[in-house]
């Protein structure tokens with residue numbers, strides 16, 4: 001008897017083999033005009049695709065240096081990826097309308113993995129850009145309360161003793177709780193099962209996306225249907241929010257747009273602003289999963305990476321503490337206080353600079369012609385090799401050196417009016433948050449949260465890597481650099 005999982009695997013393997021052959025046939029001569037890093041031959045290009053999985057950043061750097069400010073292509077398991085650099089070509093991508101270059105078919109295949117539609121995407125980005133960002137100062141106190149509450153539970157320091165804390169898992173939980181304080185409020189943001197669901201969602205989605213992406217478009221829904229537990233995920237999300245949604249709808253019915261203790265959270269914004277889009281419980285659950293997906297893992301990764309850098313260079317700790325204490329003395333624990341922390345901001349931006357790999361990933365829905373006259377066919381992945389641009393010595397002096405104060409010094413030189421050096425600033429030369437119309441709308445919230453967490457840890461604890469251990473090696477999952485796991489020793493700060 002063949003069991004069900006063997007049958008599923010065989011089905012997937014057969015679809016995969018058929019689609020590989022199909023994609024060899026589908027090579028478009030338009031792409032021949034673009035230089036290749038690795039093999040151009042359709043069959044050997046699969047070797048390059050394997051190589052790219054292991055040596056992505058050096059291959060991007062090689063292509064960038066060979067074609068400076070031009071185009072090159074690399075074979076990946078989902079076909080050719082065209083890499084564009086230089087301000088003009090990046091501007092071309094930025095200006096292209098969504099029905100020509102879409103970001104929806106992005107790395108995580110949101111349509112298949114999270115069941116997210118184009119309308120959902122536009123709606124979520126809009127709420128993040130307007131409501132979430134405008135409420136950063138107003139919700140700061142809640143976010144900070146939740147950060148502290150969650151840290152206290154995860155770092156049980158007593159007396160002067162050191163305690164060992166697994167950083168990656170702890171940061172994910174703390175960030176998830178604090179962010180969800182603004183997404184769904186209390187008590188749900190403290191429900192450990194709810195947090196676990198959202199943390200696992202990222203990992204499950206990434207794993208599923210890696211598989212789905214191996215298949216051509218027509219086969220993706222079939223593969224997703226066979227492998228995904230999407231409907232049970234959404235169902236779970238619905239059960240968590242059902243009582244809140246029912247109660248809030250009842251209030252809206254009774255009092256209209258406003259009532260005394262109307263919550264100021266993302267679920268409420270979703271409910272109040274959703275005229276013309278799906279207003280079902282399922283729709284709200286799906287969008288909450290999506291915004292958690294967009295915000296939790298990204299923010300935790302950004303925090304963990306910069307925290308490891310600070311741990312690796314203990315001499316920077318005192319100046320950073322001093323900055324926090326000065327800013328808090330002037331502004332208190334507020335968003336204005338966070339805005340005064342230029343050194344912390346600079347460390348975070350520098351950490352994001354050195355960790356970026358690919359940016360502005362798009363898929364061409366129609367043939368797309370760059371301003372240099374080169375056309376790519378419909379169905380081509382296009383991206384910007386940020387790993388190479390962020391390491392270009394003409395843009396960043398001593399690019400290989402991690403200089404935590406790089407941007408703080410530039411801000412001091414250029415004065416406060418110069419905004420281009422802040423962690424949230426995007427440009428064709430700093431691409432961690434993307435660039436243009438779709439640049440991350442959650443970046444202002446995320447940067448503020450990372451700074452609040454870092455500032456609190458700096459002034460509350462002493463911390464160091466375990467005796468004899470150093471920062472763990474990061475690894476790459478599909479163009480995203482993930483910090484490795486490590487234990488960090490914490491104790492109450494000794495003044």
Ligand code: HEM
Nearest residue numbers: 125294295298299302360432433434435438439440442446
């Ligand atoms: C350090 C943390 C974060 C990083 C590094 C990050 C990075 C990104 C990147 C690279 C994009 C794609 C941009 C493009 O393709 O041009 C993006 C899009 C997006 N991000 Fe973030 N993000 C972070 C945090 C957040 C948070 C906290 C939220 C929401 C609470 C969020 C919501 C979104 C949304 C809704 C989009 C889609 C924008 C659109 O399609 O127009 N992100 N983010």
